[in-house]
Amino acid sequence: MRYLINEYVEDFGNAGSKARRDISSILGRNSTTVINLPYDSKKSHISRELETWRTLGRYWNSATFKGQLIVQFPLRLNKLDQFGVLKMIKKFQSKVVIIHDLESLRRGDESLAKSEVKFLNKFNLVISHSSNMTTYLREHGLNTEVRELYLFDYLAGQKETGFNQGSPISKKFKVYFAGNLGKSLFLENVPSSLNDILYVFGLNATQKMKRELKHFMGFVDGEQLPDKLKGGWGLVWDGASTMQPTGLLGKYLAYNAPHKTSLYIAASVPVIVWSGAANARFVTENFLGISVDSLGQIQSKLESLSGDEYSKILLSVAEFSSKLRNGEMILNVLRKEG
Structure with a gap:
């Protein structure tokens, strides 16, 4: 027993x-x-x-x-x-x-x-x-x-992925970020190429974030949040720098498995992780998303994906989404x- x-x-x-x-x-x-x-x-x-x-x-x-x-x-x-x-x-x-x-x-x-x-x-x-x-x-x-x-x-209820896995990759991306915004100060200086497509959910946003972010969505409870994420990509990042996660938060990403990653995948959303993160290899080898060295790389990396690569990622994310939700x-x- x-x-x-x-x-x-x-x-x-x-x-x-x-x-x-x-x-x-x-x-x-x-x-x-x-x-x-x-x-x-x-x-x-x-x-x-x-x-x-x-x-x-x-x-x-x-x-x-x-x-x-x-x-x-x-x-x-x-x-x-x-x-x-x-x-x-x-x-x-x-x-x-x-x-x-x-x-x-x-x-x-x-x-x-x-x-x-x-x-x-x-x-x-x-x-x-x-x-x-x-x-x-x-x-x-x-x-x-x-x-x-x-x-x-x-754990979350079952949902449709929201993706048409047979369709070509869309050039109109969305990138989601969810979490404790008070420790995510990089959101005060998001590159303009990312700010146009970034949708931010969470508590403790600074006044500068609320002022500068084009799509600040406020707080949504973790149980309901997966159903708010429709299509797009989920960003896993921390700290003050957009070049790479720095300080204690950045160092911790090199060791831990952020629950944020699980949130996105449970929502059938592929992830964008720092290339130095502890789970970067797991993410890329299991076709759960992409890794980047800096936030400035996100737009070009997404645009460089072929339709076949994108479809392979979506299929793997859908499979893991079911595992995580169960x-x-x-x-x-x-x-x-x-």
Whole structure:
């Protein structure tokens, strides 16, 4: 039997909370007992602690420990609750951890890597974002089995692709960008060739973005957003520079699998990624989009695609869209398939 420890994750309308909720939903539908750790903000801290420990205690038995335990990392629990989870992890014969973020990379603070790797080494299997992330963890002492995911699932209802796969490539492109605009300052200085075709969705837009962007669409909830993206391409980029992702955000793209990529593909939209991104090779080898060195290359790269190349991309994106919407990526990596 498989078990998943599921923490309460408040929905702030961002990718991080949806990724965790989707994994819990997918596994819960597929022969997994989800151990929902209680959270009630109206109760006192002590009451919540006792309820959490009572919940964990219901699964402390020899039959349970012969199964597999899955944890999503990093844990958001307080120290006492983490202690209870760690005690439980020790008892299981099979232990899996799914990485959502590495704070040592996200913050650019390698002093955190030692504690992250110490935690991850408690598991038989670590599910990493990419080969780059795996290499980083190995360099910091990770010694357990690792499998790479590359694309997170993105649960959503089925939809038509919106593409006529038999038609020639259109010269009238649309490019979409969706996310936390406050950390996407490159949107203040988008090249004019891209600004004409760029449609931007998200929170925390600066006044300059609202003023300069030709197509600022505002915020749309992540559950509804895939159905707003009709045709075109999805841009995966971060940081302040249009030449290449720079600073901590740029460095993180070289290791992680952005949930934004999954959003676009779930919407049957091929992606445009930075050539230095961790998933750039995965995207191009699986015909899920194109890679560029800078935002200024986008227009020419799109125009250089032949009709056959475009159709091949659309067919592959449609196939992966179905996988992501049905939760197949995490299930396949747990089964060590594809």
